[in-house]
Amino acid sequence: MEEPNKKEDRRLSAQRKNSMMKAVWIILAVAVVGGIVWWSSTAKEEKKIVENSLTTVVADDYVKGNSNAPVTLIEYLDFECEACGAYFPLVKQLEQAFPNDLRVVRRYYPLPGHKNSLPAALAVEASARQGKYDEMHDLLFTEQEKWGNKPAPTPAVFEAYAEKLGLDLTKFKQDVASQSVKDRVQRDVSSGTKLGNTGTPSFYLNGAKIQNPKSLEDFKILIKAEILKAPEPRRNKLKMLIDSVNAEEITSSSEAENLASTYVKEGLIPEKHYDDALHIAIATVSRCNFIVSWNFSHIVRAKVIMGVHHINHRKGFGLIEIVSPEHFVGKKE
Helix, strand or coil: CCCHHHHHHHHHHHHHHHHHHHHHHHHHHHHHHHHHHHHHHHHHHHHHHHHHHHCCCCCCCEEEECCCCCEEEEEEECCCCHHHHHHHHHHHHHHHHCCCCEEEEEEECCCCCCCCHHHHHHHHHHHHCCCCHHHHHHHHHHCHHHHCCCCCCCHHHHHHHHHHCCCCHHHHHHHHHCHHHHHHHHHHHHHHHHCCCCCCCEEEECCEEECCCCCHHHHHHHHHHHHHHCCCCHHHHHHHHHHHHCCCCCCCHHHHHHHHHHHHHCCCCCHHHHHHHHHHHHHHHHCCCEEECCCHHHHHHHHHHHCCCCEEEECCCCEEEECCCCCCCCCCC
16 A cells, blocks of 8 residues: 555645646746737837838929928829819818918829729829929819720820920820839839728828818818827927017018928928028018027028028027028028
8 A cells, every 4th residue: 555645745746747837838828928919019010110111201202282291191092083083172172271281292093993094194294204293183183074984095185185284295205105104103003002002092191091081171170180299380389489589570480481491492401401491481581680599500501591691609509690691592602
């Protein structure tokens, strides 16, 4: 007969083994769940990074509105799409309603079910090569009922529109047939496909895809919400800068912003130094003799833009006094 002590030892040993196995399984389960959560989180982060890169505005995107606006609306469109045609006047009204706070980016997304959608996109891109993107874009939507829903492509229609816009028709035809124009259209199609677009129009508001608003007012509500969400809304920044100059004659913030945008658009100030443009524009439109700045580059650019011969800066880089301002947009030195 087995001794009681040995029997108890085996029982305890078995219990320990069971406890260890349970602990191992628990650890494995936690590791698996943790791995799934980590993978899911990583996948979401990677997806967000990809989406951010695809909705980043690049140099040759077609932009309407203030290039430095706090809100960006990207529209993937098909020129033959009737829904895009219906949204065309709404987007126009948005541009007018938010001249300083909204920039609209138009991207090609011709759908294969429309016979003229790709030829239309190629025609618009070819027109852009002659500086007439907006004109052809608007004309095609305005005339959509005349050329849309055809059983076969009708390139002659777009050639007639090119002539109407005064384009060089020979160059237009060459560009339409060129690989460069096809690649530019395909670039937008590829980015839209990667974003998951399945139809048009597809709208992205500050990088996030939105359900197509049912009305102009619904659209405005979404845009106003984005303006308020901005870390430092442009209008607040302008007010702060205008208040800081304490000038005798203060003009509207929109005038200063428009002038700052002109500096950037004309290449006088790089877009990444938009703050410089704002400081100098405010000093210019306000006819003041000093500006408040926290960046030495403001001094250099003020000299370039305003034709200032000499600038003193006091209190570190706080107050910049323009000794002999000429208050006009000068040329680069």
